[in-house]
Amino acid sequence: MKRLKLPPWLVLLLPAILILSAVVLIPLVLSLYSSFTSYRLTRPDSIFNWVGLFNYEKAVTDAKFWAAFGRTVLLLTVALNLEMLLGLGLALMVSKVTHGQRLLRTMMMFPMMFSPILVGFQFKFIFNDNVGLVNNALQSLGITDRAIPWLVDADLAMFSIIFAEVWTATSVFGILILAGLYAIPRDPLEAAKVDGCTSWQSFRYVTLPFLMPFIYIAMAIRSLDVARAYDIVQVMTNGGPARRTELLWTLIGRTGYVDARMGYANAMGYISIFLAIFFTVYFFKKLTKSRKELGMGA
Template identity: 65%
Template sequence: MIRALTTRRTEMAPFLLLLPAIATMLFVVALPLVFSLWTSLTPYKLTKPDTLYDFIWFRNYIRIFADWDFWEAFLRTIAFLTVAINLEFALGLGIALLINKITWGQRGLRTIMMFPMMFSPILVGFQFKFLFNDHIGVVNNALQSLGLTDQAIPWLVDANLAMFSITLAEVWMSTSVFAILLLAGLFAMPRDPLEAARVDGCNPWQVFRHITLPFLMPFAYIAMAIRSLDVARAYDLVAVMTDGGPAGRTELLWTLIARTGYDEAKMGQANAMAYISTILSVLFTWHFYRKLVAARRYMGGAE
């Protein structure tokens, strides 16, 4: 009997030791999740706390599924994410490869490269909004002074140009995330395979294509997973530059959700939108982790 109890106690020990961690996780992660899931099933308005107890089943979700504005924002967010991340990857890779070649002043340059990340996205938004102002902005004035155009180009009004301007601001701000992670990858890269390849007569492109790039891909996928979460919740920058307009042309998920949740105080509906949009983040993260595992396996095989 006593023995059985002792065994049980020993078996319980790991759980008991983990209990504080589990409790913290439940409190910090699970509870807010359950709470926000509940609110998404109610007509919860921030300014009317009592509405938290009216259960309306899936009415918020049904409304959202029928709301084309939401799906437009959803698809636009996916497009924005895809373009921004690929551009940041390409540019970050270029910068990392260039910095890796430098022998003098590398540290200083690495620090300078981080500067855009140090600004708050709100400030970056204001800065680019001013640059792209059609009338008193620097970009149009420069183009007009150089005689390249005699028109005021509507950078923040035309649907394509506005998305381009926002993407440029996002890329300017965050390319260094890729650059720094890929640079870390380059530093960690073993020299032997590179030298072996050169001895075997590979040209620089072949070395890059078949050795450097596959080695860097796991780093790239980690950066992509992090950045996809970042971009999918892009808000500050867009809110400042266009606030989703004009006429919803640059509406992304979080400008829509923030407006619904705070300006209109309809937190129940906003949470329903947020739940659907987390699917997006989960899908992207899952995709990049799968790619990461595949890239690692490939590297394992190559060794």
């Protein structure tokens, strides 16, 4: 009997394939299967109770799910736009520095090096009602004579979360846009100067179109992060007050691990994946279009 001989490339990849199957593929298939069951953590045998599309139908008719969905879209829209504008300004300023630019580029990367949990605890302390740095600074300057409930008031709590997200991820846009500034050819800028264009016109019609592919890459990366935001919100507000800062994945985590309704939580998780897919496809289409406009191909 002839022994089966695997090709060398498959032998080299086999350990990675086995590990990925164990930590990614099997849990993914199990979670997908459980989304069609009434699986509860307190009743392990319920994973065999097949309910079909019931969990999905329940999710799309659940007001709490759509409220969390809307807040996630709000956070994604506001945070991405603020990060893009601040990152663009930061990159433009750093590109003008002649001495110590390498140090500045290194410092730009510091916020993205912190884990989301650490950032959440950091800003939970900064926005604390009693001992927070923000309230102490405002009261010391005489701007207010009372403690502002940053993490208790519904509107201010969402503002605090957006502030933390923007602080930790603006450097992603800054670094990618700075790379785009270094990649811009000098000839179009010199031609615009010869034609008598102002600084704003050169930026608007020459620099910005060249930067758009880099901006869309950053948008695609960050849209995936914000669409599944969990750590910072969980640490800072735990979805409160009264679930006013509950996002998709904090709701899913609460449903799965606090309420023990894991089947229903997995169904909501698979529905929410479409949000990440939608924004990723959207930004990649914009990226392809901007590359075509620059003559860089598809």
